[in-house]
Amino acid sequence: MTQDDRREGSRGPxxxxxxxxxxxxxxxxxxxxxxxxxxxxxxxxxxxxxLEDITSSSWLITVGAVVLAMVVGSVLILMGDTEVQxxxxxxxxRPSDFFRESWRAISEAYLALFQGAVYDSQxxxxxxxxxPLTESLTIATPLILAGLGLGLTFRAGLFNIGGQSQIVLxxxxxxxxxxxxxLPVGVHVLVVLLGCALGxxxxxxxxxxxxxxxxxxxxxxxxxxxxxxxxxxLWVLGTAAFASATPQVSPLLESTARLPLLMGPGFRLHLxxxxxxxxxxxxxxxxERSVLGFRLRAVGANQEAARTAGMSVERSTVVSLAxxxxxxxxxxxxxxxxxxWKLTSSVAGTIGFDAITVALLGRNRPxxxxxxxxxFGALAAGGRIMASRAGAEAELVTVLQAVxxxxxxxxxxxxxxxxxxxxxxxxxxxxxxxx
Amino acid sequence: MKLELRGITKTFGSxxxxxxxxxxxxxxxxxxxxxxxxxxxxxLMNVLYGLYEPDGGEIVIDGEPVAFSGPGDxxxxxxxxxxxxxxxxxxxxxxENIVLGQERVRGAGLLDLEAARRLVRETAESLGFSIDxxxxxxxxSVGEQQRVEIVKALSRQAEVLILDEPTAxxxxxxxxxxxxxxxxxxxxxxxIIFITHKLREVRAIADAITIIRLGKVVGSADPTATETExxxxxxxxxxxxxxxxxxxxxxxxALTVQNLVVHDANGVEVVKDVSLEVARGEIVALAGVQGNxxxxxxxxxxxxxxxxxxxxxxxxxxxxRLGVRERxxxxxxxxxxxxxxxxxxxxxxxTENLVLDLVGEAPYSSFGALNVRYLRENAEDRVKEFxxxxxxxxxxxxxxxxxxxxxxxxxxxxxxxxxxxxASQPTRGLDVGSIxxxxxxxxxxxxxxxxxxxxxxxxxxxxxxxxxxxxxxxGRLVGVVDGGEDRDVLxxxxxxxxxxxxxxxxxxxxxxxxxxxxEADPESSVEPVPQPITDDQVxxxx
Numbered sequence: 001m002t003q004d005d006r007r008e009g010s011r012g013p014x015x016x017x018x019x020x021x022x023x024x025x026x027x028x029x030x031x032x033x034x035x036x037x038x039x040x041x042x043x044x045x046x047x048x049x050x051l052e053d054i055t056s057s058s059w060l061i062t063v064g065a066v067v068l069a070m071v072v073g074s075v076l077i078l079m080g081d082t083e084v085q086x087x088x089x090x091x092x093x094r095p096s097d098f099f100r101e102s103w104r105a106i107s108e109a110y111l112a113l114f115q116g117a118v119y120d121s122q123x124x125x126x127x128x129x130x131x132p133l134t135e136s137l138t139i140a141t142p143l144i145l146a147g148l149g150l151g152l153t154f155r156a157g158l159f160n161i162g163g164q165s166q167i168v169l170x171x172x173x174x175x176x177x178x179x180x181x182x183l184p185v186g187v188h189v190l191v192v193l194l195g196c197a198l199g200x201x202x203x204x205x206x207x208x209x210x211x212x213x214x215x216x217x218x219x220x221x222x223x224x225x226x227x228x229x230x231x232x233x234l235w236v237l238g239t240a241a242f243a244s245a246t247p248q249v250s251p252l253l254e255s256t257a258r259l260p261l262l263m264g265p266g267f268r269l270h271l272x273x274x275x276x277x278x279x280x281x282x283x284x285x286x287x288e289r290s291v292l293g294f295r296l297r298a299v300g301a302n303q304e305a306a307r308t309a310g311m312s313v314e315r316s317t318v319v320s321l322a323x324x325x326x327x328x329x330x331x332x333x334x335x336x337x338x339x340x341w342k343l344t345s346s347v348a349g350t351i352g353f354d355a356i357t358v359a360l361l362g363r364n365r366p367x368x369x370x371x372x373x374x375x376f377g378a379l380a381a382g383g384r385i386m387a388s389r390a391g392a393e394a395e396l397v398t399v400l401q402a403v404x405x406x407x408x409x410x411x412x413x414x415x416x417x418x419x420x421x422x423x424x425x426x427x428x429x430x431x432x433x434x435x
Numbered sequence: 436m437k438l439e440l441r442g443i444t445k446t447f448g449s450x451x452x453x454x455x456x457x458x459x460x461x462x463x464x465x466x467x468x469x470x471x472x473x474x475x476x477x478x479l480m481n482v483l484y485g486l487y488e489p490d491g492g493e494i495v496i497d498g499e500p501v502a503f504s505g506p507g508d509x510x511x512x513x514x515x516x517x518x519x520x521x522x523x524x525x526x527x528x529x530x531e532n533i534v535l536g537q538e539r540v541r542g543a544g545l546l547d548l549e550a551a552r553r554l555v556r557e558t559a560e561s562l563g564f565s566i567d568x569x570x571x572x573x574x575x576s577v578g579e580q581q582r583v584e585i586v587k588a589l590s591r592q593a594e595v596l597i598l599d600e601p602t603a604x605x606x607x608x609x610x611x612x613x614x615x616x617x618x619x620x621x622x623x624x625x626x627i628i629f630i631t632h633k634l635r636e637v638r639a640i641a642d643a644i645t646i647i648r649l650g651k652v653v654g655s656a657d658p659t660a661t662e663t664e665x666x667x668x669x670x671x672x673x674x675x676x677x678x679x680x681x682x683x684x685x686x687x688x689a690l691t692v693q694n695l696v697v698h699d700a701n702g703v704e705v706v707k708d709v710s711l712e713v714a715r716g717e718i719v720a721l722a723g724v725q726g727n728x729x730x731x732x733x734x735x736x737x738x739x740x741x742x743x744x745x746x747x748x749x750x751x752x753x754x755x756r757l758g759v760r761e762r763x764x765x766x767x768x769x770x771x772x773x774x775x776x777x778x779x780x781x782x783x784x785x786t787e788n789l790v791l792d793l794v795g796e797a798p799y800s801s802f803g804a805l806n807v808r809y810l811r812e813n814a815e816d817r818v819k820e821f822x823x824x825x826x827x828x829x830x831x832x833x834x835x836x837x838x839x840x841x842x843x844x845x846x847x848x849x850x851x852x853x854x855x856x857x858a859s860q861p862t863r864g865l866d867v868g869s870i871x872x873x874x875x876x877x878x879x880x881x882x883x884x885x886x887x888x889x890x891x892x893x894x895x896x897x898x899x900x901x902x903x904x905x906x907x908x909x910g911r912l913v914g915v916v917d918g919g920e921d922r923d924v925l926x927x928x929x930x931x932x933x934x935x936x937x938x939x940x941x942x943x944x945x946x947x948x949x950x951x952x953x954e955a956d957p958e959s960s961v962e963p964v965p966q967p968i969t970d971d972q973v974x975x976x977x
Binding site: 289290291292294295297298301302304305306307308309310311312 | 758763764769771777778779780781787792803
């Protein structure tokens with residue numbers, strides 16, 4: 001194997017390059033040779049496959065899931081309605097009673113849900129008639145922001161469950177800046193927003209760093225961080241810096257630190273909703289039009305190929321989790337500076353978890369996330385009215401949300417119910433047709 | 436047993452995989468079915484083996500039409516199949532695998548393994564090889580596992596044996612042994628259906644050849660037909676099997692690997708003290724049976740895999756400590772071995788895949804923003820230049836055929852000036868037409884002054900492209916020989932025999948395929964460097 005071994009092959013004359021148009025028949029599965037089984041190849045992780053499965057489902061699946069959830073909800077409404085139950089006693093004598101009562105119960109409940117979420121036709125003043133819609137938008141605002149953040153990490157191939165911790169940390173930092181500082185109008189809100197974003201970004205970067213540096217799985221670390229942040233919040237509220245007249249509640253944020261209301265003091269809707277829409281656009285631009293987003297998506301879709309193309313998977317992990325934290329931190333700002341004006345132990349509710357559903361329901365795309373956030377906001381707002389007017393339990397809304405989650409997580413089931421085609425089959429067909 | 440397929444049709448949706456295929460296999464005949472990837476060979480065999488139900492046509496055995504509702508029926512009718520991926524339980528012994536599914540018991544539910552052992556020994560003996568019935572499958576080589584599969588099929592009284600691409604995983608010497616076994620089977624009256632896309636093998640052993648293209652039988656040929664004739668039938672137009680290339684003009688060293696050692700995740704040494712040089716303007720082919728350290732070597736060169744010791748230089752500059760990004764920027768192009776896991780992002784569009792490793796640079800992006808219009812122009816140009824067959828540049832690459840996917844990878848890697856192109860299995864799974872194109876582009880890259888390192892397990896490819904051939908076995912570089920080295924010598928080197936010894940041994944005993952080579956090209960017995968098939972020679976052959 002020395003230079004001496006190298007000899008120029010005696011080659012014939014180089015004839016004119018002939019027409020290089022190859023025939024291109026399809027290479028369908030069974031004929032393509034594979035590496036022998038003895039050679040292990042890195043396979044995509046389970047997490048990745050699950051994420052892919054969920055996000056590759058069609059819009060029809062999403063709509064189907066919502067419809068199916070409402071059907072399940074109807075059954076629950078019937079089971080909770082005493083008058084419907086009464087008709088069951090003589091179901092076989094007069095079944096029409098049962099059906100009439102059922103229809104009444106279901107339509108009343110869903111009408112109340114609509115009235116509570118969008119337009120209340122029973123309200124006396126025009127102002128109060130449209131208030132439900134503004135409530136829905138207000139509740140949707142933090143869900144959209146957190147959903148955008150989580151969706152971003154999902155597309156980067158990370159199952160980020162840590163929205164809650166990122167919201168909480170953002171809210172802690174932002175609220176402190178909001179009540180402890182005295183700054184001019186405008187500047188103060190900006191400082192609060194930046195503080196929230198930064199706090200959230202740090203909370204996101206921690207699991208990112210742990211994964212990139214030590215390979216700690218993000219599902220574990222983010223869940224643990226959720227608990228950590230919960231107790232950290234309780235501790236913080238007990239410190240002197242956050243002490244106020246009420247125990248476990250921080251002082252009120254300065255009025256300069258609050259997000260301006262959009263429709264006057266009669267409504268809770270604040271500037272944050274516009275910010276959320278702007279954030280959706282920015283996230284779209286980042287993912288679809290920037291080099292950074294291209295890399296995040298590439299790493300999310302095929303880590304091996306991204307690595308082979310010289311991208312740093314580690315960097316992508318940290319950056320995407322930090323960005324998610326930034327957006328979730330802003331969601332925290334919507335709470336402390338938008339609606340609550342103070343930090344409490346339950347300030348974040350379950351938004352960090354609901355946002356996971358919002359992101360998945362929106363298929364991790366900004367537009368979808370906005371729509372899903374609006375739906376969830378509407379469900380939450382409408383649920384309260386439904387409980388008071390139609391007598392249906394407010395928890396019904398939680399059940400609806402839960403059923404939606406289950407159904408999007410199980411696309412094959414929804415496909416079977418609505419007889420939708422399997423995306424894998426469609427893909428194969430497309431290949432065959434293309435051939 | 437005489438087997439007839441009459442008008443077999445099988446469709447998947449609107450795609451016709453088999454279109455009215457007629458086939459007659461006489462008793463004791465080796466019948467080769469030749470076709471490109473995706474031509475419908477495997478579908479046809481799966482129909483015959485009862486795995487698919489045909490949409491039309493019938494299977495006739497000894498004049499009687501039969502219908503199979505599963506492989507069990509096919510086996511009962513005397514049809515056996517050796518799949519490309521073996522259907523053996525790795526932790527079971529040979530005898531246990533043989534009785535699996537037809538367990539004979541004795542007394543209180545005890546397996547009669549002694550009978551199975553005897554059966555294994557006798558069958559193997561009759562075919563001229565020996566196999567230990569108590570060896571565990573996972574301890575056997577791929578070639579031995581294949582023989583177990585053959586024994587398994589015969590133990591179920593198979594009179595027609597289907598071999599699906601049986602040589603894809605074998606070394607040339609193992610292939611030779613398989614060919615001998617096939618000969619003995621034939622002598623004992625077993626018919627063999629031999630699925631392949633390798634012309635050389637077909638000519639060496641088949642009695643009859645049926646050629647399938649796009650799901651249809653396009654003709655039958657005599658084993659005396661030339662490879663070019665067979666290839667032309669297979670592809671549907673005249674093809675040039677040789678690669679036309681001028682002699683290499685090696686320049687400065689592009690890649691220098693010195694004493695490279697790589698350990699895998701389990702701490703096993705998989706690349707052992709390898710030193711190799713690739714000069715600009717030459718193609719060095721790294722030959723070897725799959726899994727002998729080639730993958731790890733290329734990963735070390737790119738920087739995606741770890742190295743334990745050694746030094747890698749690109750254009751005389753030490754790149755051992757650099758990251759992948761820096762190595763690519765230094766002028767390395769890399770075509771990964773497995774394009775679906777490492778070469779492309781299946782969900783990304785063609786446009787996006789074409790810039791996967793270029794996206795951070797001008798003019799593809801500026802100030803962190805993608806230059807969408809330029810990306811589109813780039814994609815239009817590349818798709819045209821590399822003849823990627825697609826309806827739109829926005830289509831996800833995953834929906835393209837393998838050949839077109841590979842063209843996307845090559846187009847990307849060749850869209851900037853390179854010092855070194857490393858291409859692993861550049862034509863794996865591609866059809867003849869695409870192979871021809873890919874080879875041409877690789878030679879063009881060499882002629883542009885890049886050093887080219889090809890890793891291939893296909894000897895045909897190695898011989899067609901290489902200016903020099905480096906052979907790897909078991910993590911070690913067995914030797915570096917000339918581009919025109921004898922096929923048998925390379926085969927022995929792939930099994931670890933040093934070049935000199937291999938030459939002596941090859942001179943004593945030629946493999947069947949090696950013989951076929953010599954017959955087809957008598958000059959090569961005198962001059963070890965085979966002439967590429969030029970248009971003139973094609974004319975002569977006709």
